Amino acid sequence: MSPSQQDNHLQQARASLQQALSWYASFRRHWNYPPNLELQGAVRQDLQTLKGALNKLEQNVIRIATFGLVSRGKSAVVNALIGQKLLDAGPLHGVTQWPKSVRWTPPSGKVQVEFIDTPGLDEIEGETRANMAREVAYQADLILFVVSGDITRTEYEALRELQGSQKPLILVFNKIDLYPDQDCQEIYQQLQSINSDQNNPILSANEIVRIAADPQPIPVRVEYPDGKVTEKWETLPPQVDELRNKILTILNQEGRSLLSLNALMQAKQAEENIAKKTLKIRQKEAEAIIWNYTKSKALAVALNPIAFLDLIGGAIADLALIRSLAQLYGLPITSYEAGKLWKKIIFSSGGLLLGEVVSLVMLGLGKTASGALSLFENPAALTTYGSTAVMQGGIAGYYAYIVGKAAQEYLEKGCSWGPMGPSTVMENIINQVDPDTLIYRLRQELY
Numbered sequence: 001m002s003p004s005q006q007d008n009h010l011q012q013a014r015a016s017l018q019q020a021l022s023w024y025a026s027f028r029r030h031w032n033y034p035p036n037l038e039l040q041g042a043v044r045q046d047l048q049t050l051k052g053a054l055n056k057l058e059q060n061v062i063r064i065a066t067f068g069l070v071s072r073g074k075s076a077v078v079n080a081l082i083g084q085k086l087l088d089a090g091p092l093h094g095v096t097q098w099p100k101s102v103r104w105t106p107p108s109g110k111v112q113v114e115f116i117d118t119p120g121l122d123e124i125e126g127e128t129r130a131n132m133a134r135e136v137a138y139q140a141d142l143i144l145f146v147v148s149g150d151i152t153r154t155e156y157e158a159l160r161e162l163q164g165s166q167k168p169l170i171l172v173f174n175k176i177d178l179y180p181d182q183d184c185q186e187i188y189q190q191l192q193s194i195n196s197d198q199n200n201p202i203l204s205a206n207e208i209v210r211i212a213a214d215p216q217p218i219p220v221r222v223e224y225p226d227g228k229v230t231e232k233w234e235t236l237p238p239q240v241d242e243l244r245n246k247i248l249t250i251l252n253q254e255g256r257s258l259l260s261l262n263a264l265m266q267a268k269q270a271e272e273n274i275a276k277k278t279l280k281i282r283q284k285e286a287e288a289i290i291w292n293y294t295k296s297k298a299l300a301v302a303l304n305p306i307a308f309l310d311l312i313g314g315a316i317a318d319l320a321l322i323r324s325l326a327q328l329y330g331l332p333i334t335s336y337e338a339g340k341l342w343k344k345i346i347f348s349s350g351g352l353l354l355g356e357v358v359s360l361v362m363l364g365l366g367k368t369a370s371g372a373l374s375l376f377e378n379p380a381a382l383t384t385y386g387s388t389a390v391m392q393g394g395i396a397g398y399y400a401y402i403v404g405k406a407a408q409e410y411l412e413k414g415c416s417w418g419p420m421g422p423s424t425v426m427e428n429i430i431n432q433v434d435p436d437t438l439i440y441r442l443r444q445e446l447y
């Protein structure tokens with residue numbers, strides 16, 4: 001990716017996050033509703049995540065996390081990469097107990113790096129471990145998975161789990177100084193074979209790097225000119241150049257795009273959380289709003305004697321309903337978007353809302369006719385007017401209810417219109433809503 005492309009990605013991500021933040025900054029100032037302390041508390045962390053994601057973008061910090069079982073040399077790898085022993089590393093099991101981070105300014109880089117060093121995956125217990133791993137993977141832009149030999153079952157499972165986080169991953173084969181060349185080669189080939197499932201490869205071959213982060217001292221024979229022979233221990237420098245170069249290449253070629261993507265992913269998640277919590281906490285008020293609109297729309301359509309006004313009035317009511325919901329939630333939806341959303345609901349529902357149009361027109365015409373008739377000649381026609389009106393009102397109200405539910409679903413998805421196909425949403429809702437009960441309920445209210 002060219003630098004300008006990457007800058008462009010950064011800009012887009014930044015703009016998106018800034019917009020979200022400026023919207024939520026006014027979160028406490030719902031214009032129609034008093035601030036809700038419970039809600040504010042519930043979304044505080046998500047707002048923090050949003051801010052954090054933006055900060056990270058602005059500082060150009062890439063997070064690289066180490067993962068692996070205990071004593072594989074995770075901390076040693078970070079030390080070797082930055083060329084300083086900033087992290088404790090040692091032969092005891094469980095030297096690193098909690099995730100720790102260290103900053104690194106790469107030589108050529110336009111970005112900063114923050115290494116996150118984690119405890120061994122087998123060191124901490126079940127639930128806590130899963131949470132820690134998930135949290136770190138979520139924060140990371142790049143993962144270094146450190147092994148020091150053939151892969152174990154636990155390692156394989158951890159790799160599979162990490163695959164779900166959709167973060168780029170480099171498999172680091174550390175401690176190669178402990179193996180003769182032949183063995184090292186064999187292990188390397190075995191590591192490549194973890195991709196045996198071609199349809200679902202964990203990594204590509206060139207994502208495996210062989211290093212020695214902290215080679216053990218080796219005995220060296222020293223022969224003096226006088227024939228005396230002694231042995232002394234010599235420590236070789238770390239061999240991590242291949243890994244460092246690989247990381248630097250990634251940072252240069254796609255660092256900023258990676259950063260943008262991850263920030264957006266985090267923002268999306270945070271916004272979804274905010275929307276979900278808001279919807280949950282405002283549930284009662286929302287139900288009341290939907291129900292009120294449903295009733296008024298049904299009543300208005302039933303009582304209105306002019307056929308086409310039913311339709312126009314109905315549409316206005318639907319729009320107002322969507323806007324009221326958005327207002328109640330304080331979620332980022334403008335009038336323009338409300339209109340777009342309404343159109344989507346109408347068009348995507350195809351047959352369903354076409355049903356409303358057709359039945360409203362047909363019944364509306366009948367109603368207009370029987371209403372007119374009854375005035376002049378036939379008092380019995382008033383009964384027809386009445387039952388038509390109830391039916392028509394029921395149908396109109398039912399659709400208002402569906403529109404309300406659909407709007408809720410949309411808002412819950414964090415108001416990102418893209419990938420959420422409207423027809424899917426409609427389908428979900430129609431599966432949820434039981435039309436008979438509802439029309440029944442409406443009829444009850446109308447009588």
Ligand SMILES: Nc1nc2c(ncn2[C@@H]2O[C@H](COP(=O)(O)OP(=O)(O)OP(=O)(O)O)[C@@H](O)[C@H]2O)c(=O)[nH]1
Pocket residue numbers: 068069070071072073074075076077088089090091092093094095096097118119120123174175176177178211212213214215216
């Ligand atoms: N021979 C050899 N030993 C290494 C190498 N890298 C690390 N070690 C040793 O392996 C041991 C564990 O290293 P650490 O970096 O503490 O491993 P870790 O994965 O961070 O371990 P925990 O934090 O306990 O999970 C230390 O004694 C290191 O000196 C290497 O490349 N070669």
Ligand SMILES: [Mg+2]
Pocket residue numbers: 074075076088089095096117118119
């Ligand atoms: Mg460690």
